[in-house]
Amino acid sequence: MQAQDPVNNDGTGWHQSHAFGDFCEFCHAGNVQATDKDAAHTGMVATLADVQASCGSCHAQDLEARAQVYAAALGVDFGKGGGGGATDGGQPSGDAAPTPQPESSDTSTSSSSVVVNEPDVIDYNARYEQTTSGGLNVNWGDVIVGVLIVGVGVGGGGFVYWNERRLRGATPAKPAPKATAVPVNVPAxxxxxxxLMPQIAQLNPRGLYALKRLLEDPEDASELLHSLSRLDPEWVRRIRSLDRDARALLMGLAGD
Known part of the structure; x- marks a missing residue:
C-alpha cells in the first residue's frame, strides 16, 4: 500500500496479472485500511487457503482450473493446503487450520448476477479482461460524437466548395439590347x-419629353395643338404673371 515492497514486478504471473487493482486482500486477507505495517498484516491467511472466497467473484466459470495452475506453482493444495490463520507478528502460519470453504453454488450465483450500473463503481472484471487480452475500452458515446463532428465538417466543407464552384461557373446574364432609334429618311x-426639325431641336429636354407624350396620339395632338395656336402669346404671358389668387379667380370666371 505504501509502495515499500512492490510485488507487481517480482516475476510471478499472478502478481503481474492482478496489478491493475488493489487485490492483495483477496488472496492474503489482512487489513487494507491500516497504514501501519503490523496492523495491515493482522489476520493474514495462507495463499489459496480459500480460493472460492478469494477468486470466485471474478473467476466463477474457470475457478478450479486457474487455482490449480497457481497451486502447482506454489506446491500446495488450494482450498486446504498451505496453512491458514495468522501469527501474532502478522505472518501466516503453516500449521493453521484451513479456512472453511463456503458453498460454491451460492457464491457463483451471486457473483454472476452482479450488474454494475453506478458510474463511480470500478469494474475490475472489465479491467482484467482489458489487461489480459490487450483490448481497449471503447466509449461509443465519444465515437458517435466524433463521427457527427467529422460528418458536419465534411458535409459543410463540401457544400461550401460546391456552392463556390457553382457561383464562379455560372454564366453572367447578358444585358438586354438597347433600343436603337429607327433611322429617319428625311426626304420621305x-x-x-x-x-420644323430645327425648331424642335431648340426645345429643352422637358419640352421634348412633353412633345413626345403629346404626339403619341396624333388625332388628339392635332386638336390640342390647333386650340393652343389660337391663343394670344401676350395673354399667356400676362396670365403667367398673375399671382395664385388672381389666377384662381380668373379660372372661376372662365368656368362660369
Whole structure:
C-alpha cells in the first residue's frame, strides 16, 4: 500500500496479472485500511487457503482450473493446503487450520448476477479482461460524437466548395439590347415637317419629353395643338404673371 515492497514486478504471473487493482486482500486477507505495517498484516491467511472466497467473484466459470495452475506453482493444495490463520507478528502460519470453504453454488450465483450500473463503481472484471487480452475500452458515446463532428465538417466543407464552384461557373446574364432609334429618311417627309426639325431641336429636354407624350396620339395632338395656336402669346404671358389668387379667380370666371 505504501509502495515499500512492490510485488507487481517480482516475476510471478499472478502478481503481474492482478496489478491493475488493489487485490492483495483477496488472496492474503489482512487489513487494507491500516497504514501501519503490523496492523495491515493482522489476520493474514495462507495463499489459496480459500480460493472460492478469494477468486470466485471474478473467476466463477474457470475457478478450479486457474487455482490449480497457481497451486502447482506454489506446491500446495488450494482450498486446504498451505496453512491458514495468522501469527501474532502478522505472518501466516503453516500449521493453521484451513479456512472453511463456503458453498460454491451460492457464491457463483451471486457473483454472476452482479450488474454494475453506478458510474463511480470500478469494474475490475472489465479491467482484467482489458489487461489480459490487450483490448481497449471503447466509449461509443465519444465515437458517435466524433463521427457527427467529422460528418458536419465534411458535409459543410463540401457544400461550401460546391456552392463556390457553382457561383464562379455560372454564366453572367447578358444585358438586354438597347433600343436603337429607327433611322429617319428625311426626304420621305413633306417639306413642312422637315422645316420644323430645327425648331424642335431648340426645345429643352422637358419640352421634348412633353412633345413626345403629346404626339403619341396624333388625332388628339392635332386638336390640342390647333386650340393652343389660337391663343394670344401676350395673354399667356400676362396670365403667367398673375399671382395664385388672381389666377384662381380668373379660372372661376372662365368656368362660369
Amino acid at each position: 417627309y413633306p417639306p413642312e415637317v422637315v422645316a
